[in-house]
Amino acid sequence: MQITRINCPSSKYSIKCPDVTTKEGISVHNTANDASAMAEASYMLGNNNKCSFHAVVDNCRAVECLPFDRSCFASGDGRYGKGNARMINIEICYSKSGGQRFNDAEKLTAQYIAYLLKKYNWGIDRVTKHQDYSRKYCPHRTLDLGWQRFLDMVKMYLNERKYVELKQGQAVEISVPFYHTGAVEGNRFQYDNRTEICWIHSNTKSLIKNDNLTARAIVCWAEAERVLVQVFDDQFWIKTSDIAKVL
Numbered sequence: 420m421q422i423t424r425i426n427c428p429s430s431k432y433s434i435k436c437p438d439v440t441t442k443e444g445i446s447v448h449n450t451a452n453d454a455s456a457m458a459e460a461s462y463m464l465g466n467n468n469k470c471s472f473h474a475v476v477d478n479c480r481a482v483e484c485l486p487f488d489r490s491c492f493a494s495g496d497g498r499y500g501k502g503n504a505r506m507i508n509i510e511i512c513y514s515k516s517g518g519q520r521f522n523d524a525e526k527l528t529a530q531y532i533a534y535l536l537k538k539y540n541w542g543i544d545r546v547t548k549h550q551d552y553s554r555k556y557c558p559h560r561t562l563d564l565g566w567q568r569f570l571d572m573v574k575m576y577l578n579e580r581k582y583v584e585l586k587q588g589q590a591v592e593i594s595v596p597f598y599h600t601g602a603v604e605g606n607r608f609q610y611d612n613r614t615e616i617c618w619i620h621s622n623t624k625s626l627i628k629n630d631n632l633t634a635r636a637i638v639c640w641a642e643a644e645r646v647l648v649q650v651f652d653d654q655f656w657i658k659t660s661d662i663a664k665v666l
């Protein structure tokens with residue numbers, strides 16, 4: 420997962436993140452907009468409204484745009500409210516229209532939150548939502564689709580094993596969002612900054628794209644953190660963390 424950091428100029432701290440605070444968990448939001456994470460972060464930092472968030476995630480990347488040791492204005496419970504002061508506030512992009520790119524953004528957010536929970540040694544009980552701090556129905560689309568479903572997605576990433584034992588020829592479901600790989604038919608690409616350069620065939624692409632995160636592949640060989648998989652006649656590397664299910 421790509422994490423991009425944009426620094427908020429300290430001259431804007433008084434508007435965007437006035438207080439140094441200790442964090443106790445995460446507050447999840449939906450942007451109710453259709454802009455990318457970079458666009459949301461740049462708009463937020465560029466205006467002078469007391470409206471801000473620590474990070475924003477779309478279908479490609481997480482953008483961290485405020486220091487995590489400071490407060491923000493996202494959860495609607497005032498400068499010293501628990502949501503604004505004690506939570507890392509994370510926005511999920513593309514919630515206005517929804518669809519595939521929102522689904523991918525939500526999935527990447529679940530991955531990002533699992534990463535943060537591991538980093539801070541927190542459990543799933545630390546994942547909260549805007550609605551817990553004020554009456555706003557936010558994250559609206561995530562709530563429409565099911566809050567428990569979202570928590571389960573985070574849990575899946577949280578509990579995933581670092582090592583997966585796979586036998587020759589065993590099938591797995593891969594949870595690699597198509598946009599995540601940046602793969603374009605006929606292009607060579609680098610998966611997740613690794614050096615293995617793979618050739619993407621149309622059948623690989625269509626499998627991942629059409630089957631929505633659950634492409635089936637045949638495993639040839641496994642090692643720590645990476646698995647070499649074969650999709651029809653093609654083969655490519657994936658991280659074990661991208662394996663959703665061993666069949």
Ligand SMILES: [Zn+2]
Pocket residue numbers: 447448449493494549555557558
């Ligand atoms: Zn919100």
